[in-house]
Amino acid sequence: MMDLALTKLTQLAFGYWQSQTLFALTQIGIFEAVADQPRTGFDLAQELQLDEMAASALLRAGVTLGLLREQEGEYGNSELATRFLTSSSQEDLTEWVRTMSQWVSPWMRLEQVVRGEAPKGLEQARLSKNSSDERRFILAMHQFARRTSDRVSEALDLSDARVLADIGGGAGTYSISLCRRYPFLKSQILDRPSVLPIAEEVIAEAGLKDSISTSACDYRFDSFGDQVDVVLMSNVLHQESRQVGRSMVQRARDALRAGGAMVIHGHFLDNDHVRPTFSVLQDLSATILWQGGGNYTVGEVEKLLEAEGFDDVRSERIPESATTLCRGRRA
């Protein structure tokens, strides 16, 4: 009989073998290289300047994991890879997978961080001038979030709103979805100066240049505007300390008109702190990646809103994205 407890332990211990196989195949560009026609291991090794034996082991691991297919010595993409890991697919998640592979190095320091050493994660990347890493991160978040952004928008009734401030709005994923749904809504993305050209590119591609503008902002200190109808903070609070989070909510309140809506969206924890699994692991990830960062429980977000003078505070889980929308109205 199968020992389920041992199976669980071995899955946990070997888990990174699978991730690393996916990351290596993606970073080396195997999925793109075989997108048009299947190739032999020898051809791929020649073209991509790989060690032939190691490449062969990697390709076979890709087959075992359901990422590649092999027929008569030629490798092609599986359905999963064709759908998610090739640039011609509408559902391409390559940038997102590449970003996940960059998080391996900060995650390797989990033990040291827990022992009290400072995280050396994306905090540095965030402050660095490495624009290709930045572009990758912003597009990665967009690739992933756009899959479910319409489900999040559907849960928000903004039919009376005209002005939205999207704090740390990134590529504009949620502004795009909301402005498509509410044609009278104008959104302003407030993000770091280096992110704005990336957002502008994505907004232009979406044909929403007249509805969505961008403005440079350091959300840790700057004002979020005046007489705004809605302030959206999506997937940002976990990157900051509690102190910064409180200040952000206070400045959101100051920016809103009376009766305006505050919307906080993210992978919040259940109030028992141990569910859902992704949110719990994202909490750990934020601890490693962002100095002072960490996830909130839904109850903590609600208390924060109430403490800062919002009423009609409520929360709603969005099953498709496994996220939660917490809302309050400026009294």
Ligand SMILES: C[S@@+](CC[C@H](N)C(=O)[O-])C[C@H]1O[C@@H](n2cnc3c(N)ncnc32)[C@H](O)[C@@H]1O
């Ligand atoms: C995880 S992404 C979330 C993007 C988008 N809101 C979403 O939900 O998909 C975090 C965003 O916060 C922005 N950000 C980080 N630090 C910031 C700061 N100090 N001021 C303004 N934006 C910041 C990043 O540039 C990035 O766009």
